Amino acid sequence: MSDRQLTGPSTDLGATRIARRERMRRRRQVIDLGVLDAHLGYFVRRLQVWIFQDFVRTLSAFDIRPAQFSVLVVIEANQGLSQADLAGTLGIERARLVRLLDGLERRGFTRRKASPIDRRSHALFLTESGQAALKRIKAAAAEHEAHLTERLGARKREALLSALRDFV
Amino acid sequence: MSDRQLTGPSTDLGATRIARRERMRRRRQVIDLGVLDAHLGYFVRRLQVWIFQDFVRTLSAFDIRPAQFSVLVVIEANQGLSQADLAGTLGIERARLVRLLDGLERRGFTRRKASPIDRRSHALFLTESGQAALKRIKAAAAEHEAHLTERLGARKREALLSALRDFV
């Protein structure tokens, strides 16, 4: 951030240009994407991979991956919800959620309690240490989001966010 | 649907069951995404998963996945390029591209030839049957893209495409 001031107003554009040139150099040839250029999925995938990598790198001190983060956040916001509801909300398989929760429970972040209304299901909670950890994890995740804003530009990030929000 | 009429009295039971399930579904609490709602990565991931699933389903007759499609398309548009350039362009690991090409070669779609300028590298080409197959595959991929347009709306899809194009 601070080094930006030295280069003046064109910093963002300059940084983008430099980054692009760097990517081109690595490629050493201008390669045609062909019909890929008309497929939204290709670009969505590239962005998603970039986001995952930056997320993991930024939160490496916590050893938290995007899926784990989403589970912690949704449990915090809906204490006592069931695994089925959680899986349905996040669009992940119930079978996969089992392992995910096993890991978070082993680390002392979450807990499965007996549901008071349905003996088949579990009510999910964050432990106290889970809540404390999540507080710091969310701060780191916000840092990741700042990287994204830096990379996309605040306007574009906001536009994408509101465009995609009602998709789910 | 039509078999309901044949079952006579049990139609009511079936209808009751369906109505109950519907009530259950509605009764299910609305789940709060918490801070996830401010993370672009979450929504990008959800969209990307949707796209992958629709792509695979739409192209199931060809047994082609997104990564394979992107490899075929870029080889077609840049016949003779090297594996390193292809991997760099698509942002996939060189190690992974090896297996990907093994599979496409085994199916007779692509071919590795000796590079005329660098004895370390391979020059990649589509075979004739690979070109013929890709022609039909691209038509199916366009069908998938139409699903996406249907789901997002043409305007939003176009806006997303042009917003993300210069990200890579």
Add this chain to the structure above:
DNA sequence: TATTGTTATACTCTATAACTATA
């Protein structure tokens, strides 16, 4: 020394199927 293609390993994630205990 650096790069190209390759092999190998570990881990994450998706997609299914099946099982149990409840409802």
Add this chain to the structure above:
DNA sequence: TATAGTTATAGAGTATAACAATA
């Protein structure tokens, strides 16, 4: 019959490290 959680398995994808041949 259907649902919640679980176990198991197969396959795709990511991330690394290492190696031989070549630049």
